[in-house]
Amino acid sequence: MIWKKVMAAIMAGTLVFALAGCGSGQKETASGGKDKVHLTVFAAASMTETMNQIAKAYEKEHPNVEISFNFDSSGTLKTQIQNGAECDLFISAAQKQMNQLDGSQDKKANPDGLDFVKSDSRVNLLENKVVLVTPEGNPGGIQNFNDMAAKLKAGSIRLVMGNSDVPVGQYTQKILKFYGFDENAIASAGHITYGSNVKEVTTQVKEGSADCGIIYATDAFSAQLKPVDEATKDMCGQVIYPAAVMKNSQHQQEAQAFLDYLKGDAAMQVFKSVGFSPVS
Known part of the structure; x- marks a missing residue:
């Protein structure tokens, strides 16, 4: 009887140790960055070539991040976000579509009172012609x-x-x-x-x-x-591309890090090579 109790105690101890080992392994995986973060970026169709090139370079530097894109007209992307599509970062080819999702804008700019944009992340990223x-x-x-x-x-x-x-x-x-x-x-x-x-x-x-x-x-x-x-500014105004992290993103920190990278010298050189320029 005593022998059975001793064996039960040993087995229980072994199980606890095994579970502890599994727990420490999961923590190590998370801290080691082995679990990839998947970022979904909605970007204007005119950015297709540049964003794909930039994303490849970014993923090499950040192997724990995987970026997927949805390229289309800014109006279509805005509607998809409004209807609940999963999006971490939105880059529009005009202020209008970003304004329509930004809760900090007035009723004229955002008539539906939508509140998807993390306003403190919003920047004017690029200018096009x-x-x-x-x-x-x-x-x-x-x-x-x-x-x-x-x-x-x-x-x-x-x-x-x-x-x-x-x-x-x-x-x-x-x-x-x-x-x-x-x-x-x-x-x-x-x-x-x-x-x-x-x-x-x-x-x-x-x-x-x-x-x-x-x-x-x-x-x-x-x-x-x-x-x-x-076209001159008198003809159609400036073509500004605003970018912002979305409030409902599950990866706001990583989305902000990628946006910061897009503002940096390496990404800007790629943008400039095809005709984009920093906003003046």
């Missing part, structure tokens, strides 16, 4: 924005632009307004076609589906399209 591009050979003979306007008025060319719910389309609408155009009238006459994001607009120009298109300088660079003109 809006440019006019043509297919190879420039069959429409379009020289610049003034020439585009004259030929649109004459009905001799077709322009491709972004939809009204995406930033590149909104910048284009400002340009059309600058020249006094009625967008709906021109579109109804068959002289404007649309793309759901800047990549679609770029593709239509590249394929020659339109005589010209209005896109970002960075997309022109990536598609090897040479711009014939660059």
Whole structure:
């Protein structure tokens, strides 16, 4: 009987020791950084090439972090976040979509009172340029924005632009307004076609589906399209890309660290190589 009690005590002690060993192993794994953190970044479609390149470099330096992207128009990304999509970091191609998610904004900028943005993380990350591009050979003979306007008025060319719910389309609408155009009238006459994001607009120009298109300088660079003109601030304002960590992110610290990296010299060199610039 005594022998059985001794054996039971030994077995209990062994079990406790084993459990303690498992516990210490889990702590070691967490502290050793073996469990990867998965960051989900929602970024404007115009950032596809640069962000993929930057993420590879970042993951090499931070092997415990794995980054996945959702690239699309800023309007589509904003709607997905609003509808509950998992997102740690959002980078928009315009202030409008970020404002609509930022609880610190007034009712005019954020009419639905949405509160997804961790406001103290929000920064103006980059500036882009809006440019006019043509297919190879420039069959429409379009020289610049003034020439585009004259030929649109004459009905001799077709322009491709972004939809009204995406930033590149909104910048284009400002340009059309600058020249006094009625967008709906021109579109109804068959002289404007649309793309759901800047990549679609770029593709239509590249394929020659339109005589010209209005896109970002960075997309022109990536598609090897040479711009014939660059829009001024008077025509469409500044093209600012704000970025912010999301309040509902489960990895706010890691998302902030990646955002800080995007503001640093290494990432900025990649951005500059395709036509982005720091906000002036």
